[in-house]
Amino acid sequence: MLNIAHMLPTAVLAALATGAATPVLPAPAVAAQAVREALAPEAAPAPTPVAQATAVQPSAAPATAAQTRAQAIEQAQALLAQTNTRQGRSVIARATAYNSLAAQTDSTPFITATGTRTRPGVVALSRDLLRIFPYGSRITIEDLSGKYNHLLRGRVFYVEDTMAARKTNSIDIWMATRSQALQFGARQVRITAVR
Structure with a gap:
């Protein structure tokens, strides 16, 4: 305080x-x-x-x-x-996008690691970032290139899923279609906790 x-x-x-x-x-x-x-x-x-x-x-x-x-x-x-500033801890990470396909997820593509359904606003984090932003955390995402900030600005995302064990310092944003995920590609973003 x-x-x-x-x-x-x-x-x-x-x-x-x-x-x-x-x-x-x-x-x-x-x-x-x-x-x-x-x-x-x-x-x-x-x-x-x-x-x-x-x-x-x-x-x-x-x-x-x-x-x-x-x-x-x-x-x-x-x-x-x-x-009061409503911002918490912040990190820079590599961002990609995924959607509910068995090839991109496990055998239950529409169920997250926390047991909820995939939906807009759900993100998956690598295990190292889960120590900083545990399940249930609310975060904001800022594209450091500025290209996708119009899609990300003003939105709150929820940490409810986990990425593959081999991934580090990464975030995966759930998108409804494969074409949206491919268009997003990979980029550097700033992840900030919302209190």
């Missing part, structure tokens, strides 16, 4: 730690910008308007320190949920 303590003003941190006073929270836009800056890779810090940083939100009734602390925690969690 992301530590946002360094992004909060010291007065807010002190009030949260002691519970003695009602902390003055930054405006939601300022907090959201701080989270975006913390998550952005190598981004230059954007200037924060002073008027927004010191703005105090009016409240209808005075809140207790516990209520204020709970609200601050909820706001921080909501900001983190909105900006």
Whole structure:
């Protein structure tokens, strides 16, 4: 989980730690910008308007320190949920395509290694990649050549099958027809886990 303590003003941190006073929270836009800056890779810090940083939100009734602390925690969690990157571990592998033919699979061409039926979105991984992305993992695939990204972008694939034991660092994408599989061919892709 992301530590946002360094992004909060010291007065807010002190009030949260002691519970003695009602902390003055930054405006939601300022907090959201701080989270975006913390998550952005190598981004230059954007200037924060002073008027927004010191703005105090009016409240209808005075809140207790516990209520204020709970609200601050909820706001921080909501900001983190909105900006949370949903990507996990990533590897580069060789991708091919297969379809349900006995020549390309075992004696049960329509049944995966996990016992499910083959269908669009099912992939088979080599045994070494199954250690990184176990059965049931949800992954995205990006064609590093860029040629097939229009077919792969925005899709989530499910690891439900296994490739032959001799294959390493490979992924096989299930396709409905042999001609689709042949057209896809072999290529380098980036496999990324989706949390």
